[in-house]
Amino acid sequence: MKRVLTATLTTLCLASVAQADVTRVGFATEPYPPFATPDAGGELHGWEVDITRAICEAAGLECELVTTSWDGLIPALTGDKIDVIAASLSITDKRRETIAFSDKYYQTPAALAVAKGTEMEATREGLAGKSLGVQSASIHQAYAQAHYPEATLRQYQTQDEANQDLFAGRLDATLADRLIIEQFLESREGQLCCEMKGAVIQDPETLGEGIGFGIRQGDDALRERLNAAIAEVRADGTYDEITARYFDFDIYGEPDT
Structure with missing residues (x-):
């Protein structure tokens, strides 16, 4: 910083x-x-x-x-x-x-947000080949690197930037704190574009x-x-x-x- x-x-x-x-x-x-x-x-x-x-x-x-x-x-x-x-x-x-x-x-747990109607599971196989946005230097970046190695990881300074790229169709998914994902989905942009795929499997080693x-x-x-x-x-x-x-x-x- x-x-x-x-x-x-x-x-x-x-x-x-x-x-x-x-x-x-x-x-x-x-x-x-x-x-x-x-x-x-x-x-x-x-x-x-x-x-x-x-x-x-x-x-x-x-x-x-x-x-x-x-x-x-x-x-x-x-x-x-x-x-x-x-x-x-x-x-x-x-x-x-x-x-x-x-x-x-x-x-609070971590969760994935994706575009509405996206057929994707919150698994290693489900994220393979997908673009996944995370906040840089966060536990969610560490989780994505450990559990979604076949995803194309895109790092952002803030989660809001990742949310905006998901809204604009420049990302397939974003991984963040579930509470932050829920707040985004309640916003005007989130209601228009996106939905939650549910909490990811808890991993204390990366998520803490x-x-x-x-x-x-x-x-x-x-x-x-x-x-x-x-x-x-x-x-x-x-x-x-x-x-x-x-x-x-x-x-x-x-x-x-």
Whole structure:
């Protein structure tokens, strides 16, 4: 991603005067509705923004929200330009080689969208010879490379760009988070052109174990504070209250075991 840009955002309320340092929380500059989307003034809005603010408050952290392009988030974290990634980052073993994670704070499956009437199964054979759009550097790119090697993979900076190419007939299919696919299909363009082929087979190795906050390896104290805060907002009803503003289902997914 490009250099980190500080968004013009309201600083979160301090929950503990003992925590004097600012915790820089990184979001992607690319719009990712309904999770995080910047308005004309650069201020972020969405479910993930609201949840992050609540978790920061519960953890007693003064959090400054900053933005950088999606593929620069991990370099920004390891380069000490931000302290936390809060950008729908899936917990995967591959990413654990570079960074650490908090506990998950949500989890949704992946799904395929195709042109209406397309006879195609969401299988290796079904995608063979088809053009498949994915967001660059995402878990869906990794999944497509592992499970659809005979597809022609096209990478995009944002999922919206892939959706637009599907609408325009320049793609046979796109693979993304099911919630994002559903939102596209509810749009004017999506209703005209496309349909879902259903959730793909879950593969924890590429799709991960849910969405967590990315932190630097060895930052155990911050991870423990975030984990305790995630548990607190889920237990005290804050998580459900925020979620109800955006979704009519439990976005947390299956309970951890």
